Amino acid sequence: MALWRIRATVDDRPGYLSVLTASLALKSVNILAVQVHTTEAGAVDDFLVDAPDALSESDLVTAIAKGRGRNAFVSRAEAEGLADQPTRALALAGRLVHEPDALGEALVALLDEAEVRWRPEPLTSPPGDDDTRMTLADPAGGSYEVLRARPAFTPAEHARARALAEVAGTAVRHRQENITLLLPDGRELTLRTATPADAEAVVALHRRVSAASLRSRYLGGGAPAESRLRRLLEPAGGRTLLAETADGRVVAMANLLAEGDLGEIAVLIDDEWQRRGIGTALVRRLMAWAAKGRFAALVAHTAADNVAMLRTLRRLGAGPAERDGAMVSVTLPVAGQEKKEQVGEPV
Structure with a gap:
């Protein structure tokens, strides 16, 4: 068996998630964790699954399509992914309380597959974001640019990234006040x-x-x-x-x-x-x-x-x-x- 991360969009209507999970079950795919992100395009379902070794990436994409999923993203996953996203976000926030300078590393850990770039120039406009890019102010100075072509960032991921930046900012301000x-x-x-x-x-x-x-x-x-x-x-x-x-x-x-x-x-x-x-x-x-x-x-x-x-x-x-x-x-x-x-x- 092999761990995979799957993300797909389905219509945000009753029963559509079950159609997708049933299609995966027909391929003997065991769903270990699931998270649903609500977006304007529909419900983005994020799965961590355990699939038979014989299944390939294309097999999983085909199963997703048969389950009425679209914009499929499939990639190998590590055992660390077994921790659900809220737990991971809380652990990263706890780390930033003590190490606010580790915001860049925390963003990498939070946003799978994302590339995080630090720039010495501060943001000249309010933090912005779209499906493939977000910008965040570094409370220690400078700014971060976070890029990910696929899968697209969801509103929940944007909110979590901003929340981590705020935790780091609070910790930096507290340190400066001492x-x-x-x-x-x-x-x-x-x-x-x-x-x-x-x-x-x-x-x-x-x-x-x-x-x-x-x-x-x-x-x-x-x-x-x-x-x-x-x-x-x-x-x-x-x-x-x-x-x-x-x-x-x-x-x-x-x-x-x-x-x-x-x-x-x-x-x-x-x-x-x-x-x-x-x-x-x-x-x-x-x-x-x-x-x-x-x-x-x-x-x-x-x-x-x-x-x-x-x-x-x-x-x-x-x-x-x-x-x-x-x-x-x-x-x-x-x-x-x-x-x-x-x-x-x-x-």
Whole structure:
């Protein structure tokens, strides 16, 4: 027996797929996997089959024609083809999360028989595609041209290729957002955007810090419930940054929470890592991110006796402090906001 890949178009009408499969069955062809692509020309049926060794490519083409199939494409297949397309696409997406530079290789693996060419020139127009060619932007720079004369690309294949490119782009942007912070004592920390996968490390941070640090961050309250901490990792309309050591221990968390066009910034730092410039670095990055959005103002609330945090906020240009009992509120500048107001742009 031999593995073959078969692709053919049939009318998208009830019973037509069964006619094709019956014609193949008469030749003792065993269908191992099937996938149906809906197109304007009809239903494109993609099979992985096990056929008797005596059957040739022309025999299979003849059987397809007798089964009312058209635009037949037949080629030898490898055992790797036994993995269905959704499984293969998910595996490739998983690889791109860790290796976004491997997009070209992923496209080759995804699109059987395709030729993938990388060009240093970026796309000058929106990504395009047709039956035999598609173009995709390379998130690392440049662009890809994907060519395949036969079989023609289906809409599903176009969508999968674009989805892989988006996964690679997200991974590249995430990598670019990570920066290394060199502390005065020579130690290094990574500053990066938080994800839901950081929940356990953030909970551990809250368990390590002192009661005084928790009161300063949560204005008199203790550590919030674990469910709220998980929500803080991806605040709606805002952002959360973490500082972590080389071994993955989170030692600081800074949140930018959005309430309409107002942003609220708060920071929590492990006691043994305080007064090393970590809070300043985190808040500065949150302010830079806020400047790209539609925030009209940023505020920070902290305990009146939190001298270190107040010093950090003043260093970053905070306005006069407004005291309300044991709490102090300050306003932080949003870069470009004054210019928007002057020209009358909506903020």
